[in-house]
Amino acid sequence: MKPKNVTASPALDLVKKMAIATLIGAVATFIVLCAMALLLSVKDIPTTAISAMSSTAAGIGALVAGFAAAKLYKRRGAIIGAAAGAVLFIVIFIASLIITGAALSVSVLLRLVLMLLAAAVGGIIAVNMRGRRKKI
Numbered sequence: 001m002k003p004k005n006v007t008a009s010p011a012l013d014l015v016k017k018m019a020i021a022t023l024i025g026a027v028a029t030f031i032v033l034c035a036m037a038l039l040l041s042v043k044d045i046p047t048t049a050i051s052a053m054s055s056t057a058a059g060i061g062a063l064v065a066g067f068a069a070a071k072l073y074k075r076r077g078a079i080i081g082a083a084a085g086a087v088l089f090i091v092i093f094i095a096s097l098i099i100t101g102a103a104l105s106v107s108v109l110l111r112l113v114l115m116l117l118a119a120a121v122g123g124i125i126a127v128n129m130r131g132r133r134k135k136i
Contacts, residue, residue: 018083020072021069022065022088024068028061028065040053059114059115059118061092062084062118066084066123067081068126077126078123081122088119
């Protein structure tokens with residue numbers, strides 16, 4: 001029998017898994033933002049739609065981060081997913097503070113709620129998915 005890979009503490013294990021899930025969510029957000037930037041360069045889209053498009057990209061990234069975190073943690077999908085969404089929100093918010101100097105506003109708080117809900121849904125989906133079973 002192979003020994004299980006035991007980490008120093010469950011908290012450290014959770015932090016590692018959360019970091020991996022946040023990175024996956026950030027990459028997904030980046031890919032969606034690049035696709036939307038391409039769409040903006042090809043089509044004539046009003047500038048008022050840019051905020052909605054960036055919120056959509058953040059929501060998709062949070063969904064992916066919540067899904068990845070819950071798949072790695074394998075339980076408590078909504079809580080772990082929402083935590084991954086919160087971490088991703090903090091990363092994106094700090095990046096936007098550094099780049100644009102944007103302050104906390106109502107739209108930022110709405111984006112936080114959107115990301116928390118999307119990540120929680122991603123976590124629930126991940127925990128409730130059945131693994132593939134090979135039939136002989």
